[in-house]
Amino acid sequence: MISMEDWVTIRNIRKKNHTIGTREIAKLLGISRNTVKRALASEEYPTYARPDKVNEHIEPFAGFIKESYIVKRQKVSVIISNLRSKGFGGSAISIYRYIERHLKREREMASGRAFMPYSTLPGEQMLYDWSDYTVLIGESLVTLHVHVLLCGYSRYRIYSAGISIRQSDVFESLEEGFCELGGICQRLQVDNAAVFVKNASVADFKWNERFLRFCGFYGIEPSRSLPGHPWSKGKVENPFDYLENHFITNHRFASFEDFCRKLKMFQQEVNERVHSATGKKPSEMFAGEKEHLLELPRNTSTGEYQRYIGFKEEFRKVTSDCLISFGGNRYSVPHLYARSEVWVRVSKGYYLHVYSPANKLIATHVIKAGRGNVIINKEHYRGYRSGSDRASFAVVSQKLKERFSEYDRIEQFIDSVKVQKRINPAYHLSRIWEVFGDYADADCIRCMEECVNYNTFSFSFVKGFLMANAEVKLEVKGLSLFLKGYKNIAVARDLREYRI
16 A cells, blocks of 8 residues: 555656656656556545554564664664564564665654755745734734745745634645645645644654645645754745734734735735845746746646645535525525535635535625624625516517627527427526526526537526536625635545545
């Protein structure tokens, strides 16, 4: 069974060089070609691994071998000789295999060889960290968590903020940064926080599995700063000093949205300021570094950016009055999704994002404190009509012809609805007109083409096709800052999250 670290390494090598073959990768890593093929074919690390059995002759001496090899740094031949004097009855080759499998990587990390030099090449290294600040929001002091993603070569930085600091918030901040940069560097440098590292000790170091899955999805090589090595984090810690002195201290903000808006303005100013270490503006250096960034994952069928979500989402049933329940309050969703299932997740500890069954963002609300509140966005009911209010077939037909005048089969589509839905064609055409109001012309025309091809003209087919294949035209005031870069993004979720 391949280790998760090797799985990440294989995908990182292929990400750097799309032309490299599986045979060459296998030769570089000293593993079988089939193992490389399986790793490249799987976007998720296999969850099952057969328990690793330790040789019964070695198990009583495991502690002695570990101390001799890692702490005392003795040669394997010396360790074997010492084991013989202690009554070890196994073969010498079993000791070599045990050390290769269980201890070699730990010794390499203890020696410091796993880390790159401080000076990095364009597109080689990104650094990430966050810091907590007590900020005056309105008349109240609020603790906010400010994230920074920094390109090691250009010193170009991306700031974001949130109210909570769970692993999902960290992943979301990283993905926002990736989208804003338009690509990713080969390596991501982090610290020893629990969201990244399961065990930070040099002798028994382990990455957090979810973080490794995240890195494997994007083809990033993870690396960490050892405790007591401040120079390896200097690039990412210095921006926080400047942020505190020039943005946080002695400043008041009207709201969380106001803080985030001004934080982005501060980010722009900093990236246009000459950096003391490089003598150039980060924005100018990043213009040259950008061509060295690795591409973000895309959906092979649609060409859209794919986003990784490795944390739990929750499903909700939309009521007939277009509301969902969350945290003791009710929030509206677009009327097209009435009586449908949607899924929700919290963003930045402040926003509630609602997604369609096809993983499209359909609504965003500010999470309301307390219980029993109903939060309504009137735009979600735009175009909604009761049966008695629907216009006649002739009126709706004229509206469709005016809007889709360039579509040469519009009359054929209207006539087909009338022929196929003889009992109540006005109902179906009116509902189709309503649902078209929430989608772009190109998507609507594509939908009508499918109706003609499959010879089905019901409202339910039109609604289902658009929900699964088109993008809803929704405008959420004041949120363009956070949704920029997330347009047309597909979502890949860990299937284990659906277990009951």
